[in-house]
Amino acid sequence: MEQRTYNQYCATARTLDLVGERWTLLLVRELLTGPKRFGDLQASLRGLGTGLLAARLKHLEREGLARKIMLPPPARTPAYALTEAGEELGPAVLALARWGLKWAMGERRETETFHPGWTVLGLRACFQPEAAAGLRAVYEFQIGDEVFHARIDDGTIEALHGPAQHPDATITISEDAFLDLTGQGSTFADAIESGTATATGDREALRSLKGLFRLPPPHSRPSTGNP
Amino acid sequence: MEQRTYNQYCATARTLDLVGERWTLLLVRELLTGPKRFGDLQASLRGLGTGLLAARLKHLEREGLARKIMLPPPARTPAYALTEAGEELGPAVLALARWGLKWAMGERRETETFHPGWTVLGLRACFQPEAAAGLRAVYEFQIGDEVFHARIDDGTIEALHGPAQHPDATITISEDAFLDLTGQGSTFADAIESGTATATGDREALRSLKGLFRLPPPHSRPSTGNP
């Protein structure tokens, strides 16, 4: 099984040789927010069959970007996590996400799936380090039936799937209401103000939330109208 | 002709719907350093046939990422250039390149092609804004038979294919010597010191060159030795 390669001595091409195949970067996206089980990965990626998923995971393992781990008790079930090399794809994935937020989002299409967990990387992508200077706070978000959190520490953010240990504040919103938000280009802070989202916890931390995340103003691409 | 899509309401997935197909990001890489002609694009991308190249270009045009232009006289020949949306893929491509420089480069393989022009994005990827604070200089590089330049202006860099208008300094090196450099993790400044590269022009500008570009120390990925 000759693996296909661009055969270019170029950093971009070498990277795409490793992660440029279909589904691979989305798999990395999933793992960037924490280890995931085989089934959960498949559930997040409609259209990716078990065979191809297994093949992609093996590829990532073989190339040292991911590894199979055993979740600690009481879970005791296999899962996949990124290695250091895999984690460092974060900036590249975030750059793609930022571009997409600006140039490719618009309204949700009927056929499109959505998982609240994707918002986790959205938080990282929209994070404004300057606004977080001197701030130290942990936020927990509950969107629909998913929970994740962001740990802000003086200009840095760590956003992961799962509950926080000691959240300073918790923001809760339904999945539908959240989707309405994003269509509007609104942020969590807006949703809290308007009462669409429920917020509990430290008032100071909640006030800080306002400037922490900024969505890029959406642009439309000048596509040629010729079909 | 249904175009294949991930069907996910996610910025990363939407972006990959547009530029995630094979060759597309490499095409963007080529265009990020300036407009290119059909034939030049194909020459840079061994393995990409004319048919697929034409299809990819049409796709980029239709999606508003590139456009077909007429090069100004005396050239008067068609070429392709990025739109604003296309240019803004730069950060994403650079992030992939930075990852590759750190985790995927190593030695050049026999089968791999190399074009000096790819170094242009390398300059952007390795640029150290802090080292360029207050600096204003234009460098021209001649590697083998290709020429490109970098315009530094107080923490910003603009690196493009083609000669500079008024270079403050010019660095010349053969393609082979340059490839030896990169294998060593050396920079242009090192090459000048060792006499491998020829440098002419403003001494001050050349001194500044030293800190402007820093290659990330290469890491090897912990790949499982099981073949």
Next chain:
DNA sequence: CGGCATCCATTTTGATACTG
């Protein structure tokens, strides 16, 4: 549930031949 194997209909691609 986790994960591999298999079969098959569709797409995508790679390589080449061909035209204005």
Next chain:
DNA sequence: CAGTATCAAAATGGATGCCG
């Protein structure tokens, strides 16, 4: 030189079926 047309090889997707 800029692209179309064509065809064989490879990758994908979807459905199962199997086994621990």
